[in-house]
Amino acid sequence: MKFQELIRKRYSCRNFSDKKVDKELIEKIIEAGRIAPTAVNTQPFKIFWLNSEKAKDNVRQASSCTFGADNFLVVGYKEEEGWERTFDQRNFADIDAGIVATHMMLAIEAIGLSTTWVGYFNAPMLQNFYPQMKAYHLIALFPIGYAAEDAVPSERHFKRKSRDELVEVL
Numbered sequence: 128m129k130f131q132e133l134i135r136k137r138y139s140c141r142n143f144s145d146k147k148v149d150k151e152l153i154e155k156i157i158e159a160g161r162i163a164p165t166a167v168n169t170q171p172f173k174i175f176w177l178n179s180e181k182a183k184d185n186v187r188q189a190s191s192c193t194f195g196a197d198n199f200l201v202v203g204y205k206e207e208e209g210w211e212r213t214f215d216q217r218n219f220a221d222i223d224a225g226i227v228a229t230h231m232m233l234a235i236e237a238i239g240l241s242t243t244w245v246g247y248f249n250a251p252m253l254q255n256f257y258p259q260m261k262a263y264h265l266i267a268l269f270p271i272g273y274a275a276e277d278a279v280p281s282e283r284h285f286k287r288k289s290r291d292e293l294v295e296v297l
Contacts, residue, residue, distance in 0.1 A: 133236055139242075139284065140194070140272075142195065142277065143274065145195070148240060153178075153200075153271065156238070156240075156271070157200070160230055160234075162230075163227040165223035165227070166209065166219035166223055169219075169223065171210075171223055172202060172227050173203050174202055175203070176199075185253070186201075186248075186268065188249075188252065190249065191247075195270075199271065200268075200269045202224055205262055206221070210223075221264070224264075240271055240272060242270060244268075245270065248268045
């Protein structure tokens with residue numbers, strides 16, 4: 128699949144089938160995140176794979192946006208591990224984590240699975256369930272699976288600002 132086709136085909140899937148996802152596919156998604164570029168290659172992120180039945184129950188308590196998925200990845204970052212731009216002390220850890228999450232989201236689509244980037248989740252609750260998450264700012268929850276047969280993009284998916292509204296040539 129060519130990149131332009133991939134990015135036009137992908138949408139936020141909010142309805143998953145009950146078909147099980149092979150662990151090897153989740154490993155490919157994780158690898159896509161692991162090799163994503165980060166500022167000065169600091170890699171200030173962590174990917175948490177919520178894989179056990181208890182972990183899946185916990186994520187369902189932390190978010191109503193699981194959409195019937197049976198696989199979950201959470202992405203977080205540590206600000207103190209991020210590269211800081213010297214001109215204005217802008218820390219890039221959050222951007223790095225966003226790049227990692229985007230790589231994973233596109234990898235999910237490229238291998239024939241679906242997801243949506245969920246920001247609506249109770250990060251403090253997940254951190255209470257998993258103390259190893261407490262040191263991280265959690266930015267993304269990805270429910271992962273095969274789209275249900277009746278899954279369709281929401282109306283919001285097709286609303287786009289014009290090029291003129293978004294791009295200014297200087």
